[in-house]
Amino acid sequence: MNHELLPPFPLSRPRRLRQSPALRRLVRENPAGAGQLILPLFVRAGRRQRLPIDAMPGVCQLSPDEAVKEATQAYTAGVPAVLLFGIPERKDDRASGAYAAHGVVQQALRLLKQELPDLLLATDVCLCEYMRHGHCGIIRPGSRDARVLNDPTLKLLARTAASHAEAGADLVAPSDMMDGRVAAIRAALDRAGFADTPIMAYAAKFASAFYGPFREAAESAPQFGDRRGYQMDPANALEALREVALDIREGADLVMVKPALAYLDILHRVKSTFGYPTAAYAVSGEFAMIKAAAARGWIDERAITLESYLALRRAGADMVITYAAKEIARWLQEAS
Ligand code: PBG
Numbered sequence: 001m002n003h004e005l006l007p008p009f010p011l012s013r014p015r016r017l018r019q020s021p022a023l024r025r026l027v028r029e030n031p032a033g034a035g036q037l038i039l040p041l042f043v044r045a046g047r048r049q050r051l052p053i054d055a056m057p058g059v060c061q062l063s064p065d066e067a068v069k070e071a072t073q074a075y076t077a078g079v080p081a082v083l084l085f086g087i088p089e090r091k092d093d094r095a096s097g098a099y100a101a102h103g104v105v106q107q108a109l110r111l112l113k114q115e116l117p118d119l120l121l122a123t124d125v126c127l128c129e130y131m132r133h134g135h136c137g138i139i140r141p142g143s144r145d146a147r148v149l150n151d152p153t154l155k156l157l158a159r160t161a162a163s164h165a166e167a168g169a170d171l172v173a174p175s176d177m178m179d180g181r182v183a184a185i186r187a188a189l190d191r192a193g194f195a196d197t198p199i200m201a202y203a204a205k206f207a208s209a210f211y212g213p214f215r216e217a218a219e220s221a222p223q224f225g226d227r228r229g230y231q232m233d234p235a236n237a238l239e240a241l242r243e244v245a246l247d248i249r250e251g252a253d254l255v256m257v258k259p260a261l262a263y264l265d266i267l268h269r270v271k272s273t274f275g276y277p278t279a280a281y282a283v284s285g286e287f288a289m290i291k292a293a294a295a296r297g298w299i300d301e302r303a304i305t306l307e308s309y310l311a312l313r314r315a316g317a318d319m320v321i322t323y324a325a326k327e328i329a330r331w332l333q334e335a336s
Helices: 014-018 021-026 064-076 104-115 150-167 181-191 209-217 238-250 261-274 284-295 301-315 325-335
Strands: 037-044 050-052 060-062 081-087 120-125 171-174 200-205 254-258 278-282 319-322
Touching: 014 021, 037 064, 037 104, 037 325, 060 064, 064 081, 064 104, 064 325, 081 104, 104 120, 104 150, 120 150, 150 171, 150 181, 171 181, 181 238, 200 238, 200 261, 209 284, 238 254, 238 261, 254 261, 261 278, 261 301, 278 301, 284 301, 301 319, 301 325, 319 325
Parallel strands: 037 060, 037 081, 037 319, 081 120, 120 171, 171 200, 200 254, 254 278, 278 319
Antiparallel strands: 050 060
16 A cells, blocks of 8 residues: 555544445445355254254254255245254264265255256265264274374275265365365376365365364264374464475365364465465354353343454355354344
């Protein structure tokens, strides 16, 4: 900005443009509509099942038929996409539920595609929900060491992504943080005839305490150790840029920063450095904190949720993954 071209200070009256809703709308830099929202859904086997998750009020584990109902409501309110997580009936040490042709995510994909053909179906590609030990990849058999074996894990991730595409996924989102997973998944998708299926990489995913409620929701807490051997150190920003660069080189079409509100600096740097389509994931702990304070009457849930959404857009998110997607979309409808 060339400051010499600006009018002298006394003439500048920014409030002129804040006088009415219409003026404020005209000059809004980062409109945040329903069209930029993605709703995560937890699917489990069965029919007519809705199992509430304690630390995430209003969020349930859903059987595929109930997932269709939930997705229909969100879609009707204007949310264009859902992101599926699976809770399998059985876990093992090879995550077989993740890539089973009739796994729970695969079943939900087929049903959702049939019932809501225009809804965008994204899937989380990870192994932790399907592994007995709860880690995101393969652990040396019999070991209680949380060091996940990188390259053997890639094969299973690639297989999982291909099986999601086969079942109808429009977009796959690897969240495991193994090195080289985007390239492995891209190759597997291409080989299976899904060259047009985009990859949304959880590129800068931090080892965060904000994932606590999710692990209850997805029954995926690690049984020993933690995820710091594969997810990023919350102290690091430059490394996040390197992670994003790698994922883009390997073929990511969209990149993600996760968590969201505590990582606005990362989001901003990722968007301004790469200019790629960028997603922010407002994670379970962020959602739970707002719900808990709102339940006590300490904060205005609607105002804080909408403000948080705007903040993510302003920081550089093209799209936001949030458990509040349906509510946000409805509030926006009411307001317009
Ligand atoms: C799977 C995965 C996790 C989340 C998204 N994908 C959990 C984790 O990494 O422990 C967290 C989402 C949330 O907290 O809302 N690896």
